Amino acid sequence: MFPAHPFDTDAFLPDVADEDKLKEECGIFGVVGVKDAANFVALGLHALQHRGQEAGGIVSHDPEAGFNSARRFGYVRDNFTSQSVMETLPGPLAIGHVRYSTAGSKGQTAIRDVQPFFGEFSMGGAAIAHNGNITNANALRRELIERGSIFQSSSDSECIIHLMARSMGRSIPDRMEDALKKVEGAFSVVAMTRTKLIGVRDPLGVRPLVLGQVGDGWVLSSETCALDIIGAKFVREIEPGEMVVINDKGVESHFPFRRAKSRFCIFEHVYFSRPDSIIGGRSVYETREAIGMELAKEAPVEADLVCPVPDSGTPAAIGYARQSGIPYGMGIIRNQYVGRTFIEPTEQIRNMGVRLKLNVNRALIDGKRVILVDDSVVRGTTSRKIKEMILDAGAAEVHFRIASPPTAWPCFYGVDTPQREKLLAATMSEEEMRDHLAVDSLKFISLDGLYRAVGQSQGRNPDAPQYCDACFSGEYPVKPADMIEQGFELKAAE
Numbered sequence: 001m002f003p004a005h006p007f008d009t010d011a012f013l014p015d016v017a018d019e020d021k022l023k024e025e026c027g028i029f030g031v032v033g034v035k036d037a038a039n040f041v042a043l044g045l046h047a048l049q050h051r052g053q054e055a056g057g058i059v060s061h062d063p064e065a066g067f068n069s070a071r072r073f074g075y076v077r078d079n080f081t082s083q084s085v086m087e088t089l090p091g092p093l094a095i096g097h098v099r100y101s102t103a104g105s106k107g108q109t110a111i112r113d114v115q116p117f118f119g120e121f122s123m124g125g126a127a128i129a130h131n132g133n134i135t136n137a138n139a140l141r142r143e144l145i146e147r148g149s150i151f152q153s154s155s156d157s158e159c160i161i162h163l164m165a166r167s168m169g170r171s172i173p174d175r176m177e178d179a180l181k182k183v184e185g186a187f188s189v190v191a192m193t194r195t196k197l198i199g200v201r202d203p204l205g206v207r208p209l210v211l212g213q214v215g216d217g218w219v220l221s222s223e224t225c226a227l228d229i230i231g232a233k234f235v236r237e238i239e240p241g242e243m244v245v246i247n248d249k250g251v252e253s254h255f256p257f258r259r260a261k262s263r264f265c266i267f268e269h270v271y272f273s274r275p276d277s278i279i280g281g282r283s284v285y286e287t288r289e290a291i292g293m294e295l296a297k298e299a300p301v302e303a304d305l306v307c308p309v310p311d312s313g314t315p316a317a318i319g320y321a322r323q324s325g326i327p328y329g330m331g332i333i334r335n336q337y338v339g340r341t342f343i344e345p346t347e348q349i350r351n352m353g354v355r356l357k358l359n360v361n362r363a364l365i366d367g368k369r370v371i372l373v374d375d376s377v378v379r380g381t382t383s384r385k386i387k388e389m390i391l392d393a394g395a396a397e398v399h400f401r402i403a404s405p406p407t408a409w410p411c412f413y414g415v416d417t418p419q420r421e422k423l424l425a426a427t428m429s430e431e432e433m434r435d436h437l438a439v440d441s442l443k444f445i446s447l448d449g450l451y452r453a454v455g456q457s458q459g460r461n462p463d464a465p466q467y468c469d470a471c472f473s474g475e476y477p478v479k480p481a482d483m484i485e486q487g488f489e490l491k492a493a494e
């Protein structure tokens, strides 16, 4: 029923990571109760590759072979495809992780930083994979080292294993609960023991985690799109602050943390999640179209053509065109077959930059007043180059419409963001950004408009925001303690 080898077909190439985007740092996936669970995990991680392309790892457990692991740099399709690798990961229980790069190791990742992490405890082994960022990791790490812990990696996630080792809990789920109560920040965790698959979301549910079912087995995944690839049925989202422990008897649910109001990352709706995933009962694609429609209501302009900046701006551009009545067209074509491995080797190729990935559909653009819809502006470097390409192709006017508010603050919850001063919106007003990009007009969706588009008809509740929106508002739902210690200044109270 299922391919013995996870990539026995010519799978599609993952999208090229755009250098001027925020980057989700991790995707996690776990399966219990199926034959050769690692094959399912490899496919799940492949579907989550957009959440991290730097490295990936899988740990499996088999009653006879015990725990086994494989951790590699690069794409899942290049590392977890050969029979020789997959045969080393036997058993009915496996978890996996793809990463961009986690806190503490940017630009100098070693294989020891690649998850899942493994620990041997008196009651048996356990492996964990973490999506998010621990905001008090420096303080925890200092304390743990002073008390004798020996760290193997530079990753904040390893703190969880050491905190578990120090816990007096009688079972691994108890120890995990103890450990996670000491951790601050954003975490979705998938873990495994010899017999159990465990999933946990932090009390605010900043990062996603969903539960699925495949045959008699169970699945945990960052997103629903990765359930589809293995033919699993979506069961439900793991709730903020929930821990599920899954074994052959089924799913047990606990709420070990103090209950809090959900603050899910609103940027998952805008950009990080795949458009074919479901969040909060609604397809991400549909939400992005609604964002485009809201943007058209807020920021109309007379023009001849609405063009997406592919691929992530596409649904919002379709929504903008529908609402405005202005024709939609693919004015920019993305070359689907440019991979990181191709653009990295030489400086000469790197300098070709955007033109290597995107080409203008000249016949469509020539002489037109063009609205370009993109999901976000981070440094603005790509936006500038795209504008130049559109003008070179003969556009009469270029209007940028952005499907998120200005990104003026860094994310400390598991998303790679440039330092604050490198964010265009941190140092410039909307008008200054328009002049800097040299476009005819530039408008961002408002924060309230974004909230309406994601389903909050009354907009943002300023007293109790329904989402994390810190990268737009500067209001951090969890104090970024480590960063404050390093000199980061929070927004002054108004």
Ligand code: SF4
Pocket (backbone or CB within 6 Å): 206, 265, 266, 267, 268, 410, 411, 412, 413, 414, 415, 468, 469, 470, 471, 472
């Ligand atoms: S700061 Fe932005 S990217 Fe980070 S979790 Fe919050 S909304 Fe998401």
